[in-house]
Amino acid sequence: MAFFAHQIRRGFSSSAVRNVVIKQVTIIGGGQMGAGIAQVAASTGHSVNLVDTSDDILKKSIKTIEGSLKRVVKKKFADKPEAGEEFIQKVLKNVSTSTDVGSAVQGSDLVLEAIVENLKIKQDLFSRLDKLAPAHTIFASNTSSLPISDISSATNRLDRFGGLHFFNPVPMMKLVEVIGTSTTSQETFDSLLNFSKVLGKTPVSCKDTPGFIVNRLFVPYLYEAVRLYERGHGSKEDIDIAMKLGVGYPMGPFELSDYIGLDTIKFIMDGWREMDPDNTLFAPSELMDKLVAEGKLGKKTGEGFYKYK
Numbered sequence: 001m002a003f004f005a006h007q008i009r010r011g012f013s014s015s016a017v018r019n020v021v022i023k024q025v026t027i028i029g030g031g032q033m034g035a036g037i038a039q040v041a042a043s044t045g046h047s048v049n050l051v052d053t054s055d056d057i058l059k060k061s062i063k064t065i066e067g068s069l070k071r072v073v074k075k076k077f078a079d080k081p082e083a084g085e086e087f088i089q090k091v092l093k094n095v096s097t098s099t100d101v102g103s104a105v106q107g108s109d110l111v112l113e114a115i116v117e118n119l120k121i122k123q124d125l126f127s128r129l130d131k132l133a134p135a136h137t138i139f140a141s142n143t144s145s146l147p148i149s150d151i152s153s154a155t156n157r158l159d160r161f162g163g164l165h166f167f168n169p170v171p172m173m174k175l176v177e178v179i180g181t182s183t184t185s186q187e188t189f190d191s192l193l194n195f196s197k198v199l200g201k202t203p204v205s206c207k208d209t210p211g212f213i214v215n216r217l218f219v220p221y222l223y224e225a226v227r228l229y230e231r232g233h234g235s236k237e238d239i240d241i242a243m244k245l246g247v248g249y250p251m252g253p254f255e256l257s258d259y260i261g262l263d264t265i266k267f268i269m270d271g272w273r274e275m276d277p278d279n280t281l282f283a284p285s286e287l288m289d290k291l292v293a294e295g296k297l298g299k300k301t302g303e304g305f306y307k308y309k
């Protein structure tokens with residue numbers, strides 16, 4: 001019944017609902033997330049075209065994929081190293097790279113964007129892609145915090161646009177949040193759900209609201225951990241231990257913040273505070289602001305809440 005109501009809301013009768021099978025995928029942005037998504041899509045038999053701004057970056061992306069695949073096969077093919085090497089080569093063959101988005105989107109069933117978290121840059125990219133990609137191609141963004149409808153508004157394919165939010169590290173994290181806007185067609189939404197399942201992930205359906213499900217709960221939690229520490233109510237180490245042993249999280253809030261990047265977390269919180277300034281959950285943290293201003297962004301810069309050198 002709920003499913004039927006969902007279809008009516010999206011303006012589709014049940015007979016109009018059919019799944020578009022996604023085989024060829026273009027991923028724009030070969031950074032932390034894009035490389036991980038490319039790896040998982042290629043490992044599950046998709047033909048992947050990975051796009052970034054330079055060949056040097058793309059070389060690094062392929063190296064990252066190779067390194068991560070080695071970790072995967074060490075476990076998956078523990079007793080058969082040769083089969084493991086064969087698997088790596090097969091997966092790598094499924095990935096091609098390009099710096100030219102125009103040619104990369106030709107023949108693509110899905111264009112998944114994982115570039116910098118900046119609305120204007122994402123809009124510019126999708127506006128360009130809208131003119132270059134085939135009509136049937138579905139567009140999706142991996143944004144952590146921006147409204148999908150703000151990004152899709154730059155295109156004329158509002159029905160074929162949704163969100164696919166993966167988690168870091170992509171090869172390990174099982175969840176994908178599938179986000180439908182008020183204009184995403186049921187057909188597109190179902191295709192994105194199916195695609196996530198074919199990748200071996202577990203999808204959950206989300207509304208296009210700030211932070212979807214996970215980040216809406218987790219970003220305020222990370223900030224409250226920092227504020228608790230600032231108030232002197234616990235050491236970083238003890239807070240991390242408490243959340244790992246008390247509720248079974250694999251990383252404590254300070255370890256996770258350093259892993260994600262303090263700039264990313266601050267950027268998300270600042271954006272939400274701008275939208276809803278009176279919400280105390282979105283209050284700033286002096287320490288977070290200071291660390292980001294000093295360039296102490298976490299693991300990627302060698303220091304955040306902890307030191308990594």
Ligand SMILES: CCCCCCC[C@H](O)CC(=O)SCCNC(=O)CCNC(=O)[C@H](O)C(C)(C)COP(=O)([O-])OP(=O)([O-])OC[C@H]1O[C@@H](n2cnc3c(N)ncnc32)[C@H](O)[C@@H]1OP(=O)([O-])[O-]
Pocket residue numbers: 068069071072075143144166167168169170171172173214215218219222250251256260264265268
């Ligand atoms: C959240 C709010 C903040 C918002 C900011 C934006 C965030 C965003 O929107 C959402 C997120 O992503 S939120 C972030 C969500 N993410 C989280 O919350 C993450 C929480 N953390 C975890 O789940 C675990 O700590 C990990 C799975 C990361 C590591 O597992 P572990 O058991 O703690 O320890 P281990 O010893 O290191 O690794 C053991 C083995 O795992 C394997 N392996 C690991 N990485 C791999 C890779 N890249 N490739 C392949 N394989 C990989 C490998 O086999 C390795 O063995 P090896 O012998 O070393 O090769």
Ligand SMILES: NC(=O)c1ccc[n+]([C@@H]2O[C@H](COP(=O)([O-])OP(=O)(O)OC[C@H]3O[C@@H](n4cnc5c(N)ncnc54)[C@H](O)[C@@H]3O)[C@@H](O)[C@H]2O)c1
Pocket residue numbers: 028029030031032033034051052053057113114115116117118121125142143144145165166167168260
């Ligand atoms: N890092 C995380 O934990 C995480 C988790 C989930 C979602 N996200 C989201 O995924 C997206 C990417 O994040 P990331 O951590 O992979 O970033 P990243 O900085 O590691 O990678 C971004 C890549 O995009 C490339 N790029 C930038 N502009 C481009 C353009 N116009 N065309 C082609 N390539 C371009 C950059 O060169 C870079 O290689 C962001 O929207 C972020 O919010 C991040």
